[in-house]
Amino acid sequence: MNQTSVTSMQRVLTTLGHREPDQVPFFLLATLHGAKEVGLPIKTYFSDPDNVVEGQMRLLAKYRHDCIYSFFYAPVEIAAFGGEVIFMDDGPPNSGEPVIKKAGDIKNLAVPDVKNTPCLEKVLTATHRLKERVKDTVPIIGVVMSPFSLPVMQMGFDRYFDLMFDKPDLFAHLMQVNQAFCLAWANAQLAAGATAICYFDPISSTTITTRDMYLKIGFKIAKQTLAKINGPTATHMASGRCLPIIDDIAATGTAAVGVSCHENMTLIKNACRDKLAVIGNLNGIEMCRWSSEDAENHVKEVITKAGPGGGFILSDNHGEIPFQVPDEVLMAISEAVHEWGRYPLNWTADK
Amino acid sequence: MTDKTVDAFTRALLDVDRLAAKQILQKRGHDTSPIKFAEDVVLPALERIGAGWQAGTLALSQVYMAGRICEDLIDQILPPEDPDRKNQPKMAICILSDHHKLGKIMVYSFLRASGFDLADYGVMEVDDLVGQVKKDKIDILLISVLMLPSALKIKAVKQKLARLGCDVKLIVGGAPFRFDDQLWKTVGADAMCRDASDAVAVIEKIMEGMA
Numbered sequence: 001m002n003q004t005s006v007t008s009m010q011r012v013l014t015t016l017g018h019r020e021p022d023q024v025p026f027f028l029l030a031t032l033h034g035a036k037e038v039g040l041p042i043k044t045y046f047s048d049p050d051n052v053v054e055g056q057m058r059l060l061a062k063y064r065h066d067c068i069y070s071f072f073y074a075p076v077e078i079a080a081f082g083g084e085v086i087f088m089d090d091g092p093p094n095s096g097e098p099v100i101k102k103a104g105d106i107k108n109l110a111v112p113d114v115k116n117t118p119c120l121e122k123v124l125t126a127t128h129r130l131k132e133r134v135k136d137t138v139p140i141i142g143v144v145m146s147p148f149s150l151p152v153m154q155m156g157f158d159r160y161f162d163l164m165f166d167k168p169d170l171f172a173h174l175m176q177v178n179q180a181f182c183l184a185w186a187n188a189q190l191a192a193g194a195t196a197i198c199y200f201d202p203i204s205s206t207t208i209t210t211r212d213m214y215l216k217i218g219f220k221i222a223k224q225t226l227a228k229i230n231g232p233t234a235t236h237m238a239s240g241r242c243l244p245i246i247d248d249i250a251a252t253g254t255a256a257v258g259v260s261c262h263e264n265m266t267l268i269k270n271a272c273r274d275k276l277a278v279i280g281n282l283n284g285i286e287m288c289r290w291s292s293e294d295a296e297n298h299v300k301e302v303i304t305k306a307g308p309g310g311g312f313i314l315s316d317n318h319g320e321i322p323f324q325v326p327d328e329v330l331m332a333i334s335e336a337v338h339e340w341g342r343y344p345l346n347w348t349a350d351k
Numbered sequence: 352m353t354d355k356t357v358d359a360f361t362r363a364l365l366d367v368d369r370l371a372a373k374q375i376l377q378k379r380g381h382d383t384s385p386i387k388f389a390e391d392v393v394l395p396a397l398e399r400i401g402a403g404w405q406a407g408t409l410a411l412s413q414v415y416m417a418g419r420i421c422e423d424l425i426d427q428i429l430p431p432e433d434p435d436r437k438n439q440p441k442m443a444i445c446i447l448s449d450h451h452k453l454g455k456i457m458v459y460s461f462l463r464a465s466g467f468d469l470a471d472y473g474v475m476e477v478d479d480l481v482g483q484v485k486k487d488k489i490d491i492l493l494i495s496v497l498m499l500p501s502a503l504k505i506k507a508v509k510q511k512l513a514r515l516g517c518d519v520k521l522i523v524g525g526a527p528f529r530f531d532d533q534l535w536k537t538v539g540a541d542a543m544c545r546d547a548s549d550a551v552a553v554i555e556k557i558m559e560g561m562a
Contacts, residue, residue: 086450091500094449157453161415165367210410239530241407261530262407285499285530289537322499 007137008066009195012313016232016255016277020310024303024341027141027279027315028065028330031073032092032323034058042323043087046072049126056126057133063334066313068134070127070194071143071320077185078153079119080112090323100155103163106170111180114188124192131193141234142194143319144186146201147178147225148218154178164217175221183228190231197233199226199254200319205240207260214245222252234258234279239318243267250275261286261317265305269312277311282333284316288324292332299336304348307341314341361396364417365409376424385429389466393421394551397461401548415453418460418547425464440490440561442554445472445480448504451497454525457547458493465551469493477504481511489519491557493550494540496525502538509539520557522550 006022014021034055035045045051056068075085075095084096100106114120123142130140145153151160151174163171186197203209204218226233235249236258242249246268249257256277259268265281272278282298290298299314306312314337321330340347356375363371379388400417403409444462446455452474459471472483484492496502505523512519523535524544535543542553 088500090503091498094498096450098450157451158415158456161412161453164412165416206407206410207404208411210413213410213412239526243407283530285527285534288499289531289533324499324503 009137009139012066012139015310015312018274018277018309018311020308020343020345023343024307024337024345025066025313026064026334026337026341027067027069027313028059028063028321028334029067029069029071029141029315029319030059030063030321030330031069031071033321033325033327033330036323036327037062041089042091042093046087046093046122049122049129052122052126053129053133056130060134060138063330064338065334066138068130068138068140069143070123070130070140070189071198072123072126074145074200075153076119076123077145077150077181080114080117080181080185081109081154083154085119092320092323095153098153098155098159100151100159100174103159103167103170106163106174106177109174109177111177111184114181114184120185120188124188127189127192127194139195140193141196141198142186142189142192143198143200144182144189146199146204146218146222147175147182148221149201149203150178150182152203164213175217179221179225182225186225186229186231186233190229194231196231196255197229198258198319199229199233199235200238201235202238202240204245204249205237205242205260206244207237207240207262211244211248215248219245219248219252222249222254226253234277236279236319243271246271246276256313258315258319259317265302269306272311273309274311277313278306279313279315280306281317282315284318284320284322284325287316287329288322288326290329290332292328295329295332296336296340299333300340303337303340303345304351307343307345308348310343357392357395357399360392361399364396364400364420365413367413367416367420369420369423372420373424376428385425386466389425389429389464393425394465394548397421397464398548398551401461401546404546411453414547415457418457418464421464422460425466429466439467439554440558441488442467442469442491442493443472443484443487443489444469444493444495445475447480447494447496447508448474448476448501449496449498450474454495454497454547455493458495458524458544458550461547462550462554467551467554477507477511480508481515481517484512484519485515485517489517490561491520491522491554493522493524493544496523496527499527501525502527502534505538505540520561522553522557524550
């Protein structure tokens with residue numbers, strides 16, 4: 001393919017079809033760096049969808065990557081349920097005190113109306129305006145938390161585990177509420193212009209729950225939910241491991257999986273071949289102290305292991321680049337992908 | 352106590368079978384003190400489970416439930432103020448600056464199930480934490496974080512404690528430290544734990560240095 005004539009959308013669709021495009025697609029899943037680009041504090045940046053539109057467009061031009069990330073921050077969904085969001089000057093907004101403080105609160109939990117919830121409306125507005133800017137040339141990636149993973153923010157990890165093991169009826173009710181919200185939220189983003197939905201499901205990772213539990217709960221919920229989302233999906237483990245459940249993840253109907261830097265990328269690629277595209281898996285935390293040379297070496301390593309044959313999108317391992325990662329490192333990653341990611345990857349044969 | 356006992360106890364924990372775990376505890380011989388049971392059975396079982404999580408063969412849910420079951424069991428035979436609890440330095444544990452409690456709860460459970468006792472400060476910000484540690488004359492402070500910005504604040508805790516002349520050993524843990532094995536040094540900690548069961552060995556090593 002002629003490199004200059006290929007749009008990001010074509011590049012990504014080709015790799016999702018498990019074929020080699022002109023070059024390895026690069027998803028810079030950066031949210032907070034948009035605030036840096038437009039020179040605003042993080043809280044101010046997210047207060048107006050036009051800031052996010054401008055931030056994403058500047059990131060796209062600067063780093064020449066292959067997606068728009070319309071994701072604001074994870075606790076936007078908690079805010080929709082009436083919960084607290086704590087903004088920081090140097091990191092992603094965090095969820096505050098759990099919105100479910102005792103098990104009984106679950107019975108009273110209502111599904112937020114996604115079209116009449118101001119924090120969600122801002123995301124939808126940004127998505128719509130981003131779509132007007134990029135049209136069909138660049139995929140816009142929207143985000144939902146899986147019904148199975150959202151309770152970590154709704155009620156805290158510890159109470160969620162206690163609920164899972166000790167109160168199956170309330171747990172089932174919570175899953176119903178979350179599933180209804182997840183579907184409405186995903187489909188609203190697609191209607192606003194998102195190309196695909198990234199389904200964040202770290203609780204399903206084998207780092208957090210066993211495969212048995214995944215098959216009993218997380219898998220079933222994912223399969224039901226993804227089938228009703230009106231567009232393509234990718235499942236992201238947000239740094240959690242998933243090699244033992246790769247076939248199960250593929251069976252949920254998702255098109256791609258975001259994997260941890262703790263995974264052996266060669267094994268992951270072999271397990272996913274022709275079933276799932278692989279997204280990953282640069283270590284976002286370590287990235288904070290990488291040199292440009294480190295960045296190039298890590299990019300080359302992951303391309304060597306996962307690039308051949310297509311079905312691979314280079315990205316970080318968590319789905320969100322830490323605010324502390326210097327621009328120079330992001331630029332070095334971008335340059336390395338453009339330098340070493342051109343197909344055919346003949347140079348990898350020597351590795 | 353035999354390896355078979357540890358095997359059976361580990362199995363009971365992984366199956367979240369509180370009854371089976373309790374039966375193993377009740378079957379211990381009269382010559383086995385509660386603290387000896389904690390050291391010879393509970394701790395090795397929790398260490399195996401922690402190692403399994405680090406190796407990717409076990410899940411966090413299993414580590415968490417194992418810690419909670421053990422803490423409950425040991426509390427029944429070795430109450431918090433029991434003089435049989437280990438002779439130990441003054442310790443406290445906290446979450447710094449975020450609201451994700453799981454890591455702290457697991458470390459707290461593992462330590463108490465292993466016969467240690469420690470203060471639980473809950474969620475703290477830097478200045479309040481420093482003041483509390485000074486007031487309580489804490490020797491070892493365990494800090495759990497989930498978010499990277501919270502981890503980076505540990506540097507300020509260390510600096511402020513040093514300025515007040517507090518000789519406190521800082522042990523840190525949480526996701527950012529598992530993804531960057533140099534980060535604990537960057538923030539000025541004395542040690543890091545990769546999982547909850549690490550904490551016992553790390554504390555015992557620090558105690559040797561303090562002796």
